[in-house]
Amino acid sequence: MKIERRLRRGWPWAALALFLVVPFAIPEGFYLDLLMFTFMYAAMSVGWDIMGGYAGYVSLGHVGFFGLGSYAAALLLVHLGMPVFVTAPLVGVMASLLGAGLGFISLRTRGPAFVIVTLTFTYVAQLLTLDLKSVTGGSQGLFLPLLDLPANLIIIPFYYAMLALLVIAILVSIAIRRSKFGLGLIAIREDEGKAEASGVNTSFYKILAFAISVWFAGTAGALHAQYLNYVDPDLAFELIITLNLIIMSLFGGRGIVWGPVLGAFVIYPLSAYLVFLLPSRLAGQLHLVALGVVLVLVVMFMPDGVIRTYQAWRRKGPNDYRPVEPQASMAEAAG
Amino acid sequence: MSAAMNQRGGPARPISEPDANLVIRSVSKSFGGITALSECSLEVKAGSITALIGPNGSGKTTLFNCVTGFYRQEGGTVQFGDTLLAGLRPSGVVHLGIARTFQITRIFKKMTVLENMIVPIRQLGLRTLFTAGIKGYERERAEGLLEFFGIAFLRNELAGSLSFGQQKLLELAAALMAEPKLLMLDEPAGGLNPVMIDRLGAYIRDLNAGGMTFLIIEHNMGFVMQLCEPVIVLHRGRVIASGTPAEVRANPAVLDAYLGD
Numbered sequence: 239m240k241i242e243r244r245l246r247r248g249w250p251w252a253a254l255a256l257f258l259v260v261p262f263a264i265p266e267g268f269y270l271d272l273l274m275f276t277f278m279y280a281a282m283s284v285g286w287d288i289m290g291g292y293a294g295y296v297s298l299g300h301v302g303f304f305g306l307g308s309y310a311a312a313l314l315l316v317h318l319g320m321p322v323f324v325t326a327p328l329v330g331v332m333a334s335l336l337g338a339g340l341g342f343i344s345l346r347t348r349g350p351a352f353v354i355v356t357l358t359f360t361y362v363a364q365l366l367t368l369d370l371k372s373v374t375g376g377s378q379g380l381f382l383p384l385l386d387l388p389a390n391l392i393i394i395p396f397y398y399a400m401l402a403l404l405v406i407a408i409l410v411s412i413a414i415r416r417s418k419f420g421l422g423l424i425a426i427r428e429d430e431g432k433a434e435a436s437g438v439n440t441s442f443y444k445i446l447a448f449a450i451s452v453w454f455a456g457t458a459g460a461l462h463a464q465y466l467n468y469v470d471p472d473l474a475f476e477l478i479i480t481l482n483l484i485i486m487s488l489f490g491g492r493g494i495v496w497g498p499v500l501g502a503f504v505i506y507p508l509s510a511y512l513v514f515l516l517p518s519r520l521a522g523q524l525h526l527v528a529l530g531v532v533l534v535l536v537v538m539f540m541p542d543g544v545i546r547t548y549q550a551w552r553r554k555g556p557n558d559y560r561p562v563e564p565q566a567s568m569a570e571a572a573g
Numbered sequence: 574m575s576a577a578m579n580q581r582g583g584p585a586r587p588i589s590e591p592d593a594n595l596v597i598r599s600v601s602k603s604f605g606g607i608t609a610l611s612e613c614s615l616e617v618k619a620g621s622i623t624a625l626i627g628p629n630g631s632g633k634t635t636l637f638n639c640v641t642g643f644y645r646q647e648g649g650t651v652q653f654g655d656t657l658l659a660g661l662r663p664s665g666v667v668h669l670g671i672a673r674t675f676q677i678t679r680i681f682k683k684m685t686v687l688e689n690m691i692v693p694i695r696q697l698g699l700r701t702l703f704t705a706g707i708k709g710y711e712r713e714r715a716e717g718l719l720e721f722f723g724i725a726f727l728r729n730e731l732a733g734s735l736s737f738g739q740q741k742l743l744e745l746a747a748a749l750m751a752e753p754k755l756l757m758l759d760e761p762a763g764g765l766n767p768v769m770i771d772r773l774g775a776y777i778r779d780l781n782a783g784g785m786t787f788l789i790i791e792h793n794m795g796f797v798m799q800l801c802e803p804v805i806v807l808h809r810g811r812v813i814a815s816g817t818p819a820e821v822r823a824n825p826a827v828l829d830a831y832l833g834d
Contacts, residue, residue, distance in 0.1 A: 418694060419702040421684075425692045428681040435641065435675075436693035437667035437751050 250408075257401055261394055270393050272510055274465075277400035278458050280502035282479075283486040284407035284495070285454030290484065291493035292420060293447050294427030295348070298480050299340065299356030302363040303333040303452040305474030307459025309367055312380045312469045322382075322464035323399060326457045333456025334449040341448035345441065348430070364475035379470025382463060396465045403461070404499075407454050411495045414450070423447055424493065478526070482506070485533050491543025500544060505532065593654030593670065593754055594619050595640065595788065600649035601810075602635050609635040611810040612649065617755065622777060622787040624801035626794075626821075628830055632810040633790045634676055637757055641673050642666045653755070667693070672753035676760050676790075678740045680747070682733030686724065689732050689743055690715035693750040711750075718746040722776065738769050745776075755786045762793045774800050798822070806830065 257277075261270060282300065290296050310329045314320040344355040367374045374380065385392055414420040422443050425433035434440045463469040486501030512525040540547045595617040602610040610632045617623045625633050638644040640651050642663040651658040653669055661669070672693070681689050694711050719725035722742045727735060732743060741761065748756060761777075762770045770793065777787060777800060791797045797804060798818040806814040806821055808830040814821050821827055 413703065416705055417703045418691065418705075421688055421692050422702075424684060424688075425681050428683055429679055431643070431663075432675070432679040432681065433692065434663040435643075435667065435673060435679075436747065437664050437672075438692065439662065439664040441662075 254401075254405065261397055265390070267390070267393060268514075270397050272507055274393065274397045274400045275510070276502055276506045277397075277404040278462065279482060279486060279506045280499045281400065281404040281407040281454050282458050283483045283498035283502050284404070284411050285451045286480075286483040287487045287492060287494075287498045288411060288414060288423075289444075289447050289451040291487055291497065292414065292423040292427065293444055294493075295345070295444065295448075296353050296484065297356045297448070297451070298353055298477070299344075299359045300452060300455045300483060301475055301477060301480040302356070302360035303337060303455040304459035304462070304479055305360070305367065305471070306336065306363055307333050307456035308463035308469040308474040309374060309380070310456075311460030312382050312463045313373070315382055315464065316380060322460055323395065326399070326460035329460040330453040330457035333459075334453045337452035338445050338449040341445040342441075345444040345448065360475055360477065360480070364471050367471045367474070375470075377471060379468055379473070382467045382469070384467055385464070393465075396461060399461050400458070403454065403457060408495060408499065410450065414447075415495055419443065419446070427493070478529075481529070482509075485529055485536075488543060489532065489536050489540075491545040491547075494543070494545050497543050497545050505529070508532075593786075595671075595755055595786075596650075596652045597636070597640065598650045598652075600636070600639055600646045600651060602632075602639055602644055602646050608810055610639065610646070613807070613811055614649070615805050615812050615815065617786060617788050618803075619754070619786050620781070620784065621803065622781050622789065622801045624797045624804040625788060625790045625807060626792070626797060626804060627807035631807040631830075633807055634759060635810075636807070637673060637759055637788075637790065640666070641671060641757065667751050667753070670752070670754035671757065672748040672751045672755075673757040674744045674748050674759055674761065676763070678737070678744050680732045680735075680740050680744050682731065684732055685729050686719065686732055686735070686743060687712075687715060687728045689747050690718065690750055693747050715750060718749055722746045738765055741765065741773075745773075749780070753785065755788065756780070757788045757790075759790045760792065761789065762791055762796045770796055 257273070260273060264270065282304070286297065286300050307326075307329045310332055311322045311325050314325045314329070315322055340356075340359055344352055344359070347355055368376055370376075385395070387395075414423070422433065422438040425436065425438055426440050426443060430440055459474065463474070466473070482505065483498075486505050487498040488501070489497075489505055490500035490502075491497030509525050509529065512528055516524055536543070542550070597616070598614050599612040600610055600614070601608070601612055613632065613636060615625075625636070627633055635644065639646040640658065642658065642661050642665065646659070653671060656669055658666060658669070681692065684692070691711055716725060716728070719728055722745065724735075724739055724742055724746070727739065732740065735743060741764075745758070745761065758777075761773060765773065774796060777789075781787060787801075789797070789801060791801075802817055803815055804818050804821045805812055806824070806827050808826075813826045813830060814824040816824075
């Protein structure tokens with residue numbers, strides 16, 4: 239039992255140590271690129287889950303913040319010469335402030351209405367970047383200056399930045415889950431009216447959760463733009479990015495810290511491998527079909543995600559019998 | 574069990590002085606063409622166990638919803654102590670010291686019993702918000718209340734797995750976590766067996782002796798007549814009688830309302 243507990247506590251640190259040395263052991267671009275994007279999706283998915291998993295509000299607007307983060311960082315670099323590694327967290331803060339504003343309006347709605355409002359936000363943001371040609375370059379996009387590093391080393395700072403973003407996302411998610419704020423968010427997901435009647439200021443909680451949630455999307459967008467040295471409206475506001483976040487979260491388990499992380503570490507590499515292995519004229523479509531199949535299978539057979547399904551399976555095992563302490567009490571009278 | 578019974582931060586300790594009356598004046602509320610409350614006025618004296626009775630559809634729960642911020646009243650005022658409640662969110666009403674339970678028991682079924690207890694804490698300020706959920710004073714208080722209601726042994730169980738009676742107790746215990754001055758109970762005895770009803774009555778008496786005010790909607794007349802004074806009778810959105818249980822029982826308007834006119 240002691241060993242199991244140590245393993246359970248130690249594996250994230252072991253994984254972190256491993257990821258820290260990977261660039262020294264495997265300097266090959268493909269694998270570093272694969273890991274870097276996995277970190278990025280995992281961080282954004284953990285961020286999405288703060289709103290979608292804990293509070294139960296499914297947002298399709300995260301890619302909007304990702305895209306705006308890309309453009310904001312690009313503009314700050316192109317016009318003011320501010321390096322993305324400095325501006326990325328600030329761009330995240332900008333996304334959070336915008337998210338709080340959008341949340342103030344959109345979080346008055348719930349369910350499908352909230353989904354539609356956040357989706358509309360994404361399209362409005364995309365249209366703005368298309369139409370404000372003098373600032374954003376319109377459909378031609380913006381080209382960002384390359385980092386002053388040898389070509390084979392350019393990925394390294396992005397790799398560590400995305401890893402740091404993922405670590406922050408996990409720590410924030412753990413802190414929220416353990417806090418009164420986290421309990422309040424889960425209460426909102428379970429029964430919003432009851433949560434409000436319990437003294438939880440549901441509007442404030444939701445706006446704060448949304449602002450925290452989109453910080454990761456904005457920051458990741460900023461780093462992503464500099465990594466590609468380019469940003470355009472199609473690339474920055476691709477809806478598949480948000481759908482990926484949702485599928486990853488659903489796959490691992492919504493409302494669990496490690497759920498979206500597991501989802502990202504399974505779904506993104508699978509997706510990337512499909513694109514890599516399939517003929518290029520099919521790859522784009524087939525990997526989307528594969529994502530769809532994964533989504534259907536998860537919803538049908540593991541609606542609570544892999545982690546909860548596994549936990550439930552373990553609980554049913556003969557080794558985990560937990561007797562309820564017998565006690566003569568009021569509760570017994572309650573039947 | 575006595576009013577000062579709990580050494581671990583149970584219900585008696587944190588309740589504020591019973592200084593706030595709930596005064597409802599000329600409150601109206603309608604839904605489409607149906608008038609649920611029509612210039613309804615009543616007063617709940619601090620420190621009392623007041624019953625609100627009346628036939629189905631008389632406006633009792635609507636009145637609860639108006640007081641607790643779930644409905645916006647169309648006229649009149651609701652005042653608690655020196656504060657007018659108009660325009661307050663339900664959470665704001667809780668922070669003023671008014672907690673409630675619901676006619677159909679509402680708990681967070683996928684959360685544990687202990688988590689259900691921690692949610693209703695008065696959470697003011699970002700610093701408090703990001704402190705650990707189940708720790709320190711709140712934990713002790715939650716444990717104390719669970720002990721008080723005899724469901725402490727279920728602390729780590731999912732609330733949805735509790736029996737109906739246990740869920741009722743949990744809802745009541747969780748409402749007390751907000752440290753209310755006034756607790757509004759909507760049919761607390763509904764669906765409970767007689768042993769349980771007796772014990773529930775004893776708990777309410779204990780809490781009242783500790784200074785808590787109660788406003789109780791209830792159809793179980795035995796429970797009301799033994800426990801509550803005054804009794805206020807609502808019919809078609811208006812107060813038609815109020816007084817001691819004996820006075821209300823003898824009031825012809827009340828008999829008319831219940832037996833039909």
